[in-house]
Amino acid sequence: MKLIVGLGNPGKQYEKTRHNIGFEVIDYLSEQLQIPLDQAKHKGVYGVGNVRGEKVFLLKPLTYMNLSGESVRPLMDYYQIDLEDLIVIYDDLDLPVGRIRLRQKGSAGGHNGMKSIIAHVGSQEFNRIRVGINRPSNGQPIVDYVLGRFSKEEQSLIEEVVKKCSEACDAILEKPFLQVMNEYNQ
Numbered sequence: 244m245k246l247i248v249g250l251g252n253p254g255k256q257y258e259k260t261r262h263n264i265g266f267e268v269i270d271y272l273s274e275q276l277q278i279p280l281d282q283a284k285h286k287g288v289y290g291v292g293n294v295r296g297e298k299v300f301l302l303k304p305l306t307y308m309n310l311s312g313e314s315v316r317p318l319m320d321y322y323q324i325d326l327e328d329l330i331v332i333y334d335d336l337d338l339p340v341g342r343i344r345l346r347q348k349g350s351a352g353g354h355n356g357m358k359s360i361i362a363h364v365g366s367q368e369f370n371r372i373r374v375g376i377n378r379p380s381n382g383q384p385i386v387d388y389v390l391g392r393f394s395k396e397e398q399s400l401i402e403e404v405v406k407k408c409s410e411a412c413d414a415i416l417e418k419p420f421l422q423v424m425n426e427y428n429q
Contacts, residue, residue: 246300246324247272247412248315250333250356252390253305261376262308262389264401265332265356268374268408269303275409276301285321287314297416300324311356312363319364329369330415331360332408334389338375341400343408345424346371370420372408 249265249272257263273280278292278301289302300322304314319329333356338344348368351357361367379388393401407427414423 244298244300244322244324245328245330245416246302246315246319246322248302248304248311248329248331248360250308250311250331251303252307253303257390259392260390261393262334264334264374264376264405266303267401267405268332268372268412269301271405271409272412273301275413285314285318286310287318289318294413294416299416308359309355310359312359312361315360316363326364326366326369329364330412330420331357331369331371332412333357333371333373334376335373336376336378336385336389338373338377340375340377340393340397341404342375343404343411343427344373344375345411345420345427346373347420347424370415372411374404374408 249269251257251263251266273290276292276294278290278299280288280290280301282289286306287302287304289300292299302318304311306313333354347370350367351361411423411427
């Protein structure tokens with residue numbers, strides 16, 4: 244059993260923003276794995292499917308980024324999902340656009356969505372996929388930057404990175420996370 248969570252903010256005004264890259268990956272995975280996001284409970288929208296014999300949950304918390312743990316923890320409790328089966332996908336300012344980095348544990352690194360999940364699950368030891376969005380180069384405030392949209396030049400990189408994240412998630416359903424991490428962190 245796996246729970247794949249993509250972080251973002253609900254609402255049209257946040258669609259396609261840097262902070263919503265996790266939602267974009269979940270939407271893409273939903274199509275690729277044929278798992279419709281057709282259930283709304285636990286402060287999120289999610290779908291459940293079976294991929295090569297593995298039960299898979301895809302979740303988009305609808306709590307707004309800073310309260311993501313309020314959706315993740317209740318779903319984990321309800322379906323008795325173990326911490327080692329959790330994978331969280333989120334944006335990372337410290338990686339260049341188009342790069343991903345898989346990790347088995349770590350701090351929130353200043354990311355409020357991750358802070359919330361860590362607080363609610365009571366551990367930093369869970370799998371995550373960080374998606375690079377870069378830092379603003381023009382002195383733009385971080386909040387404005389992460390809630391802004393990707394440039395036209397970045398858009399093709401984003402389409403590729405969403406596919407790459409999807410491929411990594413699919414690989415995790417077949418292989419140990421550490422093995423997939425070593426393959427994708429190059």
